[in-house]
Amino acid sequence: MNEILQTAAILAPSSVIEVRALADGVTHSGYFDDYERLARAVEALDADPAVAGIYVTLNTPNPALLARRANRIKMRLSRKDATTADADILRRRWFPVDIDPVRPSGVSSTDEEHDAAIAAADRIAGYLAEQGFPSPIKADSGNGAHLLYRIDLANDEVATSLVKGALATLDALFSNETITVDTANYNAARIWKLYGTLSRKGDSTEERPHRRAKILKLPEEIGVVPLERLQYLAGILPREEPSQPKKGSRRIDLASWLADHNIAVRSTRPYQGGTLYILAECPFSGAHKDGAFAIQFANGAIFAGCHHASCGGGAQRWSELRGIYEKKRTTEEKEAAPAPSPAPVPAPAPVDEGHRRRAMEILQTGDPLAFLLDTFNKSHVGDRTVAECLVMSLASQSVENTNGLHVAISGNSGKGKSHACTTMLQQVPEEYRLAGTVSDKALYYNGSLQPGTVFLFDDVSLSDDLQEVLKAATANFRVSIEHQTVTTDRKLQICRIPERCVWWLAKVEDAGDDQVANRMLTVWIDDSLEQDERVLQYMKEREAREDHSDGEDPDLVVCRAIWQILKVERLHISIPYARRVQFSATTNRRNPGILFDLIKASALIHRFQREAYDGGIRANLDDFAAAARVYAAINGETGGQETKMTKNEAAALATVATMGWEQFTIKMLQEALGLSYHQTYRILHGYTSRGTAYSGLLEKCPAVSFFDTMVSGDVEGYAVRRREHLFSFDGTVYRRWAHGGGVWLDGDRDDGPGPGNPGRPPDRSGSTEGCGVAAGLPQDSSTGCNDPAAQNDVELADVCTDRERRLPFSTEVQQNIHTVPGTGSGVSECACVCETRNAGTDPGIPASRGGNSNQAPFSRLPAGIAGCNTLKRSVRGGPMPQEPLSGVLDHREFLRVKVELGRCDLCHTGKAVYRSREARTSLCEGCYARLVREGNRGVGVR
Structure with missing residues (x-):
């Protein structure tokens, strides 16, 4: 009874609903707006063994129908007793997907048939999620499976055609010899199995038992399917015949063509007067197997495609399919032609012995990291942290026990992202470089790729397939990635992307895909006005030279020699003090691994200056200091490693905190940032570009939420009301969320190098017994509460507690607040280290910036924002x-x-x-x- 009540409340909240029971040749029916009485009446019907099934109307009927049989069931309807018709429906509320197992009519399904329908429902739900559909109600109909998607459409011919077309698409793509998608459920007055009741088809036997319908999965929030997603689904398969083949051209019989080219067909079915072939494997992509189809219409025209969005989402690809499989040369020509030889692997460029000796001298007695960075800065001004991330990425290729370090550089267009990457790429031996535009499949077919290659993607929008390749390659850094395909003569061919390749992405936005972003060092290019001035000054000095020194810098050859030496062997690297490393936040579990990989990369660069053991070397505290410096920078002034914010997003949050706003509008933030309304809107809400969704602050930061409001104002003597988003900002949550970049050494000092280590930075008291680096975020209060003046020279009453900050319009909140949970981290309920629990574990040594000129807009906030240490x-x-x-x-x-x-x-x-x-x-x-x-x-x- 509880499930019956729940079903009625979910399917028709606060609405009239018809209950209809089908028995032996008769129908029982009633209308209800009292669901308690409905449940009691249905419970009595369900106990009648003559009742085969009990159903309800899905969509919203005219409430006047209640008067037909008000909150009661009439048994054995006569011909004059009407039931709900399509014209009685006011609006369409549900898009119903009914998956039935193939079986004889009039009998229940076997367990095997029933399980096949449930599994098919999971496949269909997964596909629709890929198409942008929200989570559905998943249910067991007793013999098959149901998926219910919430829609909101008028009851008209357009909506009927839309639902009919969407069901036809699912039927064509997923129905096979074991299950079918029922296409008859498109009419508005369609009745639906009432969950909680028994489904009786035929007699209940051990092999084909009667089962009770029930809800299997109910989402926490039932979202409405966007109209454009439903339209897209309905339009994937062509509804009209393509144009006929040109007169005089040879008509292709699709069935024979598929067989001749050994293309496996999973199933066939009639379609629009022709034949639909569901292919066993997708010939267009190696990222998935299902989804490909081909249709031959009655006029002989052929349509081929794949329903996955990454494969065109139903676009016509017949010409491409022919190009893949048809022989472009006759058999005799192929037999006469020599077998193609694999692409030659480039030999390492010869290195002058003098350059090699100098490289070895730097590695053994000098500072190789500083040499690489200084050489970089001869051609590229500033961006020291960006360069350091790229160097660490290269070094990680020669560390045996690492997941690899990949780099995503973001920043505004024309500010030096591409130049920074190409400048660093010049230090890499030529045989280990791959830059420029490249497709996902070309990566597999490029036989010249070496293990340890650097892939540079410069302002390239990553396709879905390429993002899948990138996720696979970064998740399995130490092994090659295989792609199995067939040649034009149908022979198996295995292509590979070699192991230990690193990926550098230079984009205006972030990486887009959260899984890709989590695997990368996230660093910002310096696009400040000061950096613009430094670059301009450098260009002027370069153009004024008269020494004809436009050739290659000799130090670049030394850099290549350094990398050739470091790539000779891979070393296992131990971090003896790993147990002592402490983090202010570990919510993102990949970030601690990134710090450890940075330590190993630093040790690898200095391998000839580190203590060795059998098969490896030990990292010392110099390596921790170098890694912590980079980690702090990319969690603070030059990156968004923990928060995944872009630089403009970070500036927007810092501006809101600086202004002391608790509530603000897009226009207010726009004026403070000096950006356009459209740019500010995208920062807050995110956007979609070329098929890739980019998250905004509403999704990233838990401190920001918004209200739907009506604002009123006086315009030329008239009261004007309009709708507007009013954003709220919680400074405490913001400080806690952004306080995630501190790292330090803690605990017993006996497992690391001794106190005399010259590379160990001092702690607060000046001792060399500890080492700590804080992230440099404005919310990082790890250095606070040490200055007595900071606690005695403040009148808290004068600090901003004003709750009467006025907005440009008077505001009336008319709807519920909309909050989007953030993905950032926190350390405690208060991020301020005045708390004993925070101050006792965070030594708070400020990060050394190592000459980096990057400074984010939020690197210093006014008093009252950054933490209690600034309220002085x-x-x-x-x-x-x-x-x-x-x-x-x-x-x-x-x-x-x-x-x-x-x-x-x-x-x-x-x-x-x-x-x-x-x-x-x-x-x-x-x-x-x-x-x-x-x-x-x-x-x-x-």
């Missing part, structure tokens, strides 16, 4: 100065206060709400936003 300025000032120039004010010196400050010192019109004690200046909301915007431009926000 009293807002009580002396006499006001003369009006200052806006260009000499620093927004980081201002605090938002709740005391009355009077008018703004700049515009003299707005109410002052921000105060700088140093500048003795008060600013209004608008003027302060202008300062923040100017500050953002200075650090590369576009």
Whole structure:
């Protein structure tokens, strides 16, 4: 009875619903809006062995039908007793998919047939999820399986045609000799098995028992299928015949053609007057096997394709299929032609012995990492952390026990991403480089690829297949990736991407796919105004030279020699102090592995200066310091390793925190960032480009959510109301979420190198017994609460607690708040190390930036935002100065206060709400936003 109640409430919440029972030649029916009475009436019907099945209407009927048989069942309807017709349905509420096992009519299914239908439902649900459908209600009909997808359509001919076409597509793609998708369920008044009741077809036997229908899986939230997704599904297979073959051309018999070319057919069925062939394997992609089909229509025309989106999603590919399998040369020509030889493997470029000696000297007694980075900076200004990530990536190829380090560089267009990668690629021996545009299949067929090759994809949109290749290659770094295919003469061919290849992605956006992004070092290019000026100055000096020094830098040859030496053998690397390494956040389990791989990569670069053991070397604390520096940078001012934010997203969050907003609109944030409305919208909501979905802050950051609101304002004397998104921001959650990049050594000191190690950085007290690096995030308070002034020179009452921040319009919340759970990490309920539990485990040594000029817009926030250690300025000032120039004010010196400050010192019109004690200046909301915007431009926000 409980399941009957639940089913009625799910299928028709707050609506009239018809119950219809089919017995031996008679029908029982009633209409209900009282589901308790419905459940009791159905329970009595279900006990009647003469009742074969009990059903309900799926879609929303006219509520007036209740008067036909109000909350009661009439037994044995006569001819004059009407039931629900298509014209009685007001709106379509459900898209029903009924999967029945193939069996004789009038009998129940066997367990094997029943299981086949359930398995087919899982395949169909997986396919529809790939097409953008939300999670369905999955149910057992008693003999087969059901999938119910929530839709919201009018009851008209267009909707009927749409549902009919979508069911026809699923039938064509998934029906076979064991199961069928019922295409008759397209009419609006279709009745549906009531879950919780018994399905009686024929007699119940041991082999074919009667079963009770039930819900197998109910999603937490039943989402509505977007109309365009339903339209796409209905249009995958052509409904009209393609044009006839040209007059005089040879008509191809598709069945014979498939057999002649050894293309296996899984099943055939009539379709639109012709024949539909479901192929056993997809000939267009190695990423999946199912989905390919070919149709020969009655007029002889042929259509071929694959229903997977990565294979065109039903686009016509018959010409391509012919090109794959048809012989382009006669048999005699093929026999006479010599067998194709594999692509030659390039021999290592010869290295001058003098360069090799110098390379060996640097590796044994010098600083090879500094040499590689300094050589990089001869041609590329700044971006030291980017270069260090690329070097560590190369070094990881020669570490035996590593998962490899791959690099994703993001940043605005024209700011040096491509130049940084190509500059570093020049240091790699030529036989280990692969750059430029390349398809996913070309990677497999390129026989010249060496183990340890570097793949550079520069502003390339990764196809679905290529992302699958990338995920496979990064997940199985130490083994080659195989792809099995057939040659034109139908012989098996195995192609491979060799092991230990690293991938460098240079894109304006992030990598797109979360699984790809999680496997990579996520670093930002420096696109600040200061970097623009440095690059311009470098270009001027280069163009003014008269020394004809445009040839290749001799140090590049030494760099290649260094890598050739390091690639001779792979070493196992031990980290003796691994148990002492502590992290401020470990929610993303791949990030600790990335730190350990960075330590191993640093040790590999200095392998000739490290203590050796049988088959490997030991990393020392210098390697930890180098790795922690990179890890801190990509978790702070030069990357979004833990949060997966782009630089503009990080700047947007920092701006909201800096402004002290608890609620804001897109227009407010747009004005503070100096971006367009469209750019700001994409930062918050994300977007889709070339088939790839890019997440926004609503999905990434748990501190941001939004309301659907109606705002009103006065325009030329008229009250104007409009709908708008009002975003909320929780500063505490933001600080906790972004506090994820600290790493340090803790615990017993006996398992690592001794205190005399010159590479061990000092801890807070100046001792060399510990080593810690904090991430440099604005929310990283690991260095806080050590300055007595920070605790005594603050009047907390003056810190911003104002809840009356005004928006441009008066706001009325009319709907529920929409929140999207973030994927970031947290350390505790309070990220501030004033808490004993945080301060006791985080030594908080600030990261050394190693000459890196990158500085993110949120690297320093004003007091009151970064943590309690920054709340050390009293807002009580002396006499006001003369009006200052806006260009000499620093927004980081201002605090938002709740005391009355009077008018703004700049515009003299707005109410002052921000105060700088140093500048003795008060600013209004608008003027302060202008300062923040100017500050953002200075650090590369576009």
